Amino acid sequence: MSKKFTKDHEWISLDGEIATVGITDYAQAQLGDVVFVEVPEAGRQVSKGDDAAVVESVKAASEVYAPVSGEVVEGNGALEGNPALVNEDADESGWFFKMKLADAGELDGLMDEAAYAAYVKELD
Amino acid sequence: MNAPTDILKTTPLHALHVKLGAKMVPFAGYDMPVQYPLGVMKEHVQTREKAGLFDVSHMGQAKLTAHDGDAAVLFEALVPGGITTLREGRMRYTQLTNEQGGILDDLMATRFGDTLWLVVNAACKDDDFAHIAAKLEGRATLDIEQRALLALQGPLAETVLSALIPAAKDLVFMQAVWSDWQGDAVLISRCGYTGEDGYEISIAEDKAVALAEALLAHDDVEPIGLGARDSLRLEAGLCLYGHDIDTDTTSAEADLIWSVPKRRRDAADFPGADVVNAQLSNGMAKQRVGILPEGRAPAREGTEIQSVTGETIGTVTSGGFGPTLGGPLAMGYVPPAYAAADTEIQLIVRGKAMPARIAAMPFVPQNYKKG
Numbered sequence: 001m002s003k004k005f006t007k008d009h010e011w012i013s014l015d016g017e018i019a020t021v022g023i024t025d026y027a028q029a030q031l032g033d034v035v036f037v038e039v040p041e042a043g044r045q046v047s048k049g050d051d052a053a054v055v056e057s058v059k060a061a062s063e064v065y066a067p068v069s070g071e072v073v074e075g076n077g078a079l080e081g082n083p084a085l086v087n088e089d090a091d092e093s094g095w096f097f098k099m100k101l102a103d104a105g106e107l108d109g110l111m112d113e114a115a116y117a118a119y120v121k122e123l124d
Numbered sequence: 125m126n127a128p129t130d131i132l133k134t135t136p137l138h139a140l141h142v143k144l145g146a147k148m149v150p151f152a153g154y155d156m157p158v159q160y161p162l163g164v165m166k167e168h169v170q171t172r173e174k175a176g177l178f179d180v181s182h183m184g185q186a187k188l189t190a191h192d193g194d195a196a197v198l199f200e201a202l203v204p205g206g207i208t209t210l211r212e213g214r215m216r217y218t219q220l221t222n223e224q225g226g227i228l229d230d231l232m233a234t235r236f237g238d239t240l241w242l243v244v245n246a247a248c249k250d251d252d253f254a255h256i257a258a259k260l261e262g263r264a265t266l267d268i269e270q271r272a273l274l275a276l277q278g279p280l281a282e283t284v285l286s287a288l289i290p291a292a293k294d295l296v297f298m299q300a301v302w303s304d305w306q307g308d309a310v311l312i313s314r315c316g317y318t319g320e321d322g323y324e325i326s327i328a329e330d331k332a333v334a335l336a337e338a339l340l341a342h343d344d345v346e347p348i349g350l351g352a353r354d355s356l357r358l359e360a361g362l363c364l365y366g367h368d369i370d371t372d373t374t375s376a377e378a379d380l381i382w383s384v385p386k387r388r389r390d391a392a393d394f395p396g397a398d399v400v401n402a403q404l405s406n407g408m409a410k411q412r413v414g415i416l417p418e419g420r421a422p423a424r425e426g427t428e429i430q431s432v433t434g435e436t437i438g439t440v441t442s443g444g445f446g447p448t449l450g451g452p453l454a455m456g457y458v459p460p461a462y463a464a465a466d467t468e469i470q471l472i473v474r475g476k477a478m479p480a481r482i483a484a485m486p487f488v489p490q491n492y493k494k495g
Contacts, residue, residue, distance in 0.1 A: 032163050032164050032165075033164055033165035033447075035165075035452075036420050036421050036422055038421065038474075054474065058165060058168070058352075059354065059355075059444060061422070
């Protein structure tokens, strides 16, 4: 499926049962140089809106929220050694975690690509 | 803190920052650049390796003149630093203190004849100037100078600035001189707050953009925002007023006693001298230290500091990531029993105890041009 987006600038992309979550290119540009990322461990249960990961730039720390509820199946280990991957490739290899959804219907409440683009345009 | 933009003050360089693509944020009542398109990390490295231009026009500048005799004699009664001993064109870092020894602000004072040129922090300037004027009422005049202030910092600062103002190359660290640029008087001081060699240049407000553009025209100069200014001063182990020092910390607790000469301690003739001397003789409850987290996670301001046995011993007052250091760093206050370099401590970050150790400052060697 195509990506869905939250107002907090996470993206989520479902492939079969497993969804991948990251932050948007807009979000990484706002954060600036990412120097530290903490991703959740496999097996952690998260509810929609929970703090799921942490991303820190030189100046500040930000939370990454779970876009929907479910169980984390994998954190992106590559970000520990190379947090700058979030700046370089937020949409693809800079993903934060993968999760098994509790209710795929929750995705319907998120923005599609066009709606997110319009949302970001209003923020600028 | 997040005052609406329409009531924020601006510096004479505001339009230039916007033109250069800066991200502007409220800081000390001013709309200031936090970073330019280069980004905090590259701006930091640029300053360490080449030269960076900072707008510090929000800081307060003032000239103190005694009605009779030497302004340094009067001003010395308000600060613990050695001011009367300043030679012509030399400057010192000191603090305005209250009767409890608490720090009202930190500042630079430069001697020109019997007058002092003062540069104070933006957030404190109105209070500072009112305090100085009140304390010295009837004995001195404090003229607030509405001038722009640029800082050019980095190992190439001398080469770049001397091409425009030749007098720059004759100065050593903490020395200043009035010179001129395109017919206007400029005060150039070899100092700064990055740990690098460099200058601050005080110039008429209507000439500031032209000078900034002339400096930025050099291939080795980039504009630098407040984000990198903070990571640079943190690596240099320098205090940020309102965070690392305030009215609840004394010059002794803040590890600034190097700026208090023995003569002043012996005479005990500055505000709060008794408190500071008692702390130096009998010990103090807390002192400022450098902290190196062992992992990669930065510990931000407000982070709890614990002993390795889990006792709360202090708080981080500044913390982040050091681009030159290549890892997280912090400063904070702990009791002297924990203040020795390499003492193991832990930092409570998002509820988890992270191992860290006390570290000597500066975290990155200073690169000043000493005489």
